[in-house]
Amino acid sequence: MTSSKQNHVAIIGAGITGTTTAYNLAKRGFKVTLFDSNRYPAMETSFANGGQLSASNAEVWNSWSTVLKGMKWIFTPGAPLLVNPKPSWHKLSWMAEFVRAIPEYEENTITTARLAIEARGYLRRMAKDEGIDFDVEDRGILHFYKSKEDYEVAERVTALLKRGGLERTPVTAEEIHSLEPALKGDIYAGFYTKSDFTGDIHKFTVGLGKACENLGVDLRFASEVCDLNAGPDGVTVVSRDTQHKGAETTKDLREETFDRIVVCAGVHSRRLARKLGDRINIYPVKGYSISVDLPEKSDQDSAPSIGLLDDNAKIVTSRLGENRFRVAGTAEFNGFNRSIPKQRIDPLIIWCRYHFPDISTRQCIPWAGLRPMMPNMMPRAIQGRNPRVFYNTGHGHLGWTLSAATAEAVGALVEAGAMQND
Ligand SMILES: Cc1cc2nc3c(=O)[nH]c(=O)nc-3n(C[C@H](O)[C@H](O)[C@H](O)COP(=O)(O)OP(=O)(O)OC[C@H]3O[C@@H](n4cnc5c(N)ncnc54)[C@H](O)[C@@H]3O)c2cc1C
Numbered sequence: 001m002t003s004s005k006q007n008h009v010a011i012i013g014a015g016i017t018g019t020t021t022a023y024n025l026a027k028r029g030f031k032v033t034l035f036d037s038n039r040y041p042a043m044e045t046s047f048a049n050g051g052q053l054s055a056s057n058a059e060v061w062n063s064w065s066t067v068l069k070g071m072k073w074i075f076t077p078g079a080p081l082l083v084n085p086k087p088s089w090h091k092l093s094w095m096a097e098f099v100r101a102i103p104e105y106e107e108n109t110i111t112t113a114r115l116a117i118e119a120r121g122y123l124r125r126m127a128k129d130e131g132i133d134f135d136v137e138d139r140g141i142l143h144f145y146k147s148k149e150d151y152e153v154a155e156r157v158t159a160l161l162k163r164g165g166l167e168r169t170p171v172t173a174e175e176i177h178s179l180e181p182a183l184k185g186d187i188y189a190g191f192y193t194k195s196d197f198t199g200d201i202h203k204f205t206v207g208l209g210k211a212c213e214n215l216g217v218d219l220r221f222a223s224e225v226c227d228l229n230a231g232p233d234g235v236t237v238v239s240r241d242t243q244h245k246g247a248e249t250t251k252d253l254r255e256e257t258f259d260r261i262v263v264c265a266g267v268h269s270r271r272l273a274r275k276l277g278d279r280i281n282i283y284p285v286k287g288y289s290i291s292v293d294l295p296e297k298s299d300q301d302s303a304p305s306i307g308l309l310d311d312n313a314k315i316v317t318s319r320l321g322e323n324r325f326r327v328a329g330t331a332e333f334n335g336f337n338r339s340i341p342k343q344r345i346d347p348l349i350i351w352c353r354y355h356f357p358d359i360s361t362r363q364c365i366p367w368a369g370l371r372p373m374m375p376n377m378m379p380r381a382i383q384g385r386n387p388r389v390f391y392n393t394g395h396g397h398l399g400w401t402l403s404a405a406t407a408e409a410v411g412a413l414v415e416a417g418a419m420q421n422d
Contacts, residue, residue, distance in 0.1 A: 049400055054196045117165055136197060380398070
């Protein structure tokens with residue numbers, strides 16, 4: 001960045017999107033303050049997700065077949081897509097916009113594939129430059145199908161992804177067996193994407209947070225941003241310490257003014273955007289994971305090494321180092337609800353037992369997270385109405401895959417804005 005008077009940027013949220021944004025802006029020479037209500041980075045949706053950096057999963061969900069399946073699944077226990085039928089204005093308006101985005105299905109799938117390919121490159125570079133160990137498994141991702149019909153649908157998706165620059169190689173059941181001998185069960189065929197990989201999002205974000213600190217980023221953990229006001233000369237941020245009882249009193253509130261702000265607050269971005277005069281219609285789409293401990297050599301040998309995606313069950317998996325195996329899935333429309341009911345975790349354990357019968361599932365850590373999902377499934381790396389306000393949010397089911405590219409995009413926007421205001 002060339003010299004600038006107006007270069008202090010506040011970032012709200014130290015999940016994967018906020019931390020990659022902080023790193024990008026610090027590298028561009030900005031003074032950065034990164035706020036998060038939690039005591040550590042990546043404690044919300046970027047904590048225990050599916051682990052896949054998957055351009056091969058770039059297909060957006062806006063299609064009539066998803067709508068029809070969703071309607072069928074509403075009353076099916078253990079289904080991969082669940083909708084709490086109780087109406088809410090937020091849910092209904094979001095769903096109406098989801099349907100309105102169906103004509104953009106092809107264009108948005110191709111754009112997402114391109115963005116994901118670009119992001120994988122940026123993320124690899126960050127990990128290499130900063131020496132971040134995040135249990136990466138660079139062995140590709142395999143999508144598998146149990147019926148000819150599902151496989152034929154996937155062939156059409158493969159053709160679309162190819163227009164975005166991604167090659168998925170068709171593989172027979174025998175080839176699947178030699179690619180991943182640990183995978184058992186009835187499988188018709190699949191697609192293998194060698195260039196995709198997997199890794200632990202929490203470990204990566206913590207490592208990148210340390211790199212940010214080394215670059216001089218002011219890390220304000222345990223600081224909740226409770227008010228915001230964007231004016232012509234700066235953005236006022238009011239925060240409070242979340243670690244001390246009684247911090248709600250006004251004397252504990254801290255008010256600071258920044259030159260610019262980037263909102264990367266995951267499912268909370270919608271509420272914060274409203275304070276800034278913008279509409280970012282994110283809905284919290286809940287998902288679940290189990291992290292299966294692999295204590296014995298027999299467990300380790302029976303667990304897969306490559307990333308897997310069972311398109312019918314909508315389940316993704318990642319091997320995280322020698323001793324952990326992550327299984328994640330389910331899209332649940334149920335508001336800001338973080339409960340972890342047994343009936344949502346059981347299908348993940350049953351799936352794991354079916355495909356990997358020799359892994360012990362004695363020790364599984366269950367988790368639930370809320371995907372910050374836009375109705376058209378496209379992340380927002382944009383400038384707000386006020387030229388001092390920016391967003392990098394709404395990454396839905398692909399935040400781990402896409403955030404390195406959207407951080408680059410928003411970093412360039414902030415830099416261009418700073419040049420103009422100089
Ligand atoms: C079950 C599941 C599986 C998934 N699997 C994959 C996968 O395999 N691959 C993939 O690419 N993606 C996957 N995802 C999606 C991915 O995890 C998310 O898109 C991503 O983590 C979102 O990151 P974020 O930074 O936007 O949000 P978060 O990680 O939630 O970060 C937002 C941060 O903002 C902070 N914050 C919010 N409001 C405030 C405030 N007022 N003051 C201070 N701090 C605030 C929060 O504390 C939080 O730390 C999965 C998601 C789920 C739920």
